[in-house]
Amino acid sequence: MKVTVFGSGYVGLVTGACLAEVGNEVVCVDIDEGKIARLNQGEVPIYEPGLDSIIERNMAAKRLHFTTDVDFAVRHGLFQFIAVGTPPDEDGSADLQYVLAVARSIGERMEEYRIVVNKSTVPVGTADKVRQAINTVLNDRQKPCEFDVVSNPEFLKEGAAIEDFMKPDRIVVGADNPRTTELLRALYAPFNRNHDRLVCMDIRSAELTKYAANAMLATKISFMNELANLAECLGADIEQVRVGIGSDPRIGYHFIYPGCGYGGSCFPKDVKALERTARDVGYQAQLLQAVEDVNDRQKLRLFEKVNDYFKGDLKGKTLALWGLAFKPNTDDMREASSRVIIEALWEAGAKVQAFDPVAAHEASRLFGNRSDLALSDSPEATLKGADGLIIVTEWNVFRSPDFDVIKAELSSPVIFDGRNLYDPARMKALGFDYFGIGRGASS
Ligand code: NAD
Numbered sequence: 171m172k173v174t175v176f177g178s179g180y181v182g183l184v185t186g187a188c189l190a191e192v193g194n195e196v197v198c199v200d201i202d203e204g205k206i207a208r209l210n211q212g213e214v215p216i217y218e219p220g221l222d223s224i225i226e227r228n229m230a231a232k233r234l235h236f237t238t239d240v241d242f243a244v245r246h247g248l249f250q251f252i253a254v255g256t257p258p259d260e261d262g263s264a265d266l267q268y269v270l271a272v273a274r275s276i277g278e279r280m281e282e283y284r285i286v287v288n289k290s291t292v293p294v295g296t297a298d299k300v301r302q303a304i305n306t307v308l309n310d311r312q313k314p315c316e317f318d319v320v321s322n323p324e325f326l327k328e329g330a331a332i333e334d335f336m337k338p339d340r341i342v343v344g345a346d347n348p349r350t351t352e353l354l355r356a357l358y359a360p361f362n363r364n365h366d367r368l369v370c371m372d373i374r375s376a377e378l379t380k381y382a383a384n385a386m387l388a389t390k391i392s393f394m395n396e397l398a399n400l401a402e403c404l405g406a407d408i409e410q411v412r413v414g415i416g417s418d419p420r421i422g423y424h425f426i427y428p429g430c431g432y433g434g435s436c437f438p439k440d441v442k443a444l445e446r447t448a449r450d451v452g453y454q455a456q457l458l459q460a461v462e463d464v465n466d467r468q469k470l471r472l473f474e475k476v477n478d479y480f481k482g483d484l485k486g487k488t489l490a491l492w493g494l495a496f497k498p499n500t501d502d503m504r505e506a507s508s509r510v511i512i513e514a515l516w517e518a519g520a521k522v523q524a525f526d527p528v529a530a531h532e533a534s535r536l537f538g539n540r541s542d543l544a545l546s547d548s549p550e551a552t553l554k555g556a557d558g559l560i561i562v563t564e565w566n567v568f569r570s571p572d573f574d575v576i577k578a579e580l581s582s583p584v585i586f587d588g589r590n591l592y593d594p595a596r597m598k599a600l601g602f603d604y605f606g607i608g609r610g611a612s613s
Contacts, residue, residue, distance in 0.1 A: 174247030176272045181324050182253035188335040190228035192360035197235045199243035209236040217501040217528045220332040244279035253289040262442040264293050273300040277307030284317045289324045293447050294377045297321050318350040321373045323380035329499030340369045344376020384440040390425045391432045392464040398428035398608025408608030428607045430588030431469035433496035433505040469507045472588045473514040475605045485519030490552035493563025494526035494533045501529040508562045516542055523552040527565055553579035564589035573600050
């Protein structure tokens, strides 16, 4: 089948590459000329495990093309996927300017039937706006042309995006007629062989499903962080509590890890946008507001622990920091907790020596060249001359480090662990001052 994908970011690239991998002819279009030039030279602009080899293979097979040529892109695909960003506007609502710009681009060029498939995360009612934007342009062109708009939200996780796309838990299709649903079913058939994963529904419900999923996951995290903070006050260990509650199948072990807050390009903006949507229809979403507030506070917990340990005197101190990405296996630093912690450390007069397996280039893009930030090329290199170690992202490489080296290099043997990677009793036995999240009175 012929597919066009607007937006070559995390979602667009994975969608385009995976659809090409199963034999479709895919054109990915982006307005970022630099990005498209790099892709055409075989360079993948994001870090996503497994993506580069799929792109390379399918470009070589001439099933995957990258272009800035919108005329060609609209001519090409029966399916016109929209996978552009929907960043938060100043009032927290999702900014739809990129989605609607794509809709207009399609309307301006469409000559025959097209299915416009919205993969971006968008508020309920956006499909109507997309339809209206296309119709307005078609009317201006005096070009009657049939098209359908489908909501097909994406649930992939950065870091495991290929696996998620190839073997999805569910494929949500929101459509208002059976014909489009069946065409989408045919497109997704290669990913749907084991059992039927297509969940068909009306468009507004599909749009809300994506926000509901992310808000639920964010709620689980904020709930555990709230409990972790309480555990510290009560002298209980949240990790034991976690296992105790996770064993109840109604709760389950997934996604109940306490930590230093959620980040990324989705949870923060989607919780905000859903809350804003609620406000727009006169409903006060109290729980969503609390989820966000708890998370904002949690992102500063590690800094507060560091500040308390050094008795509020961080001026001239140097902190080693492991993990810059908002989670492991990605280079994405959007809304990452590391950013909040680093900014707070700088504000207090401290220097940071940081290491991340893949996000250093993103950190230098974000922070530029500064004397109070050194980006190291190994975890050990961050420790030289540092007064303490802060762990922000739970990359595998941090799970079992050489504690003798850490102790020997740090001027004071103290670890602030934002992901509870280590056992407090073992850390104590090794001679560390150790602070996790919610690990009893001493944390
Ligand atoms: P991204 O910022 O990585 O990529 C968006 C791309 O769209 C950019 O390359 C940008 O240049 C391009 N673009 C903007 N306007 C365009 C236009 N008019 N024509 C063509 N390209 C254009 O974004 P992302 O992380 O891939 O997210 C895309 C959408 O998917 C968002 O709504 C997001 O909420 C949603 N989503 C993201 C994830 C994730 O893990 N990143 C998961 C599920 C859903």
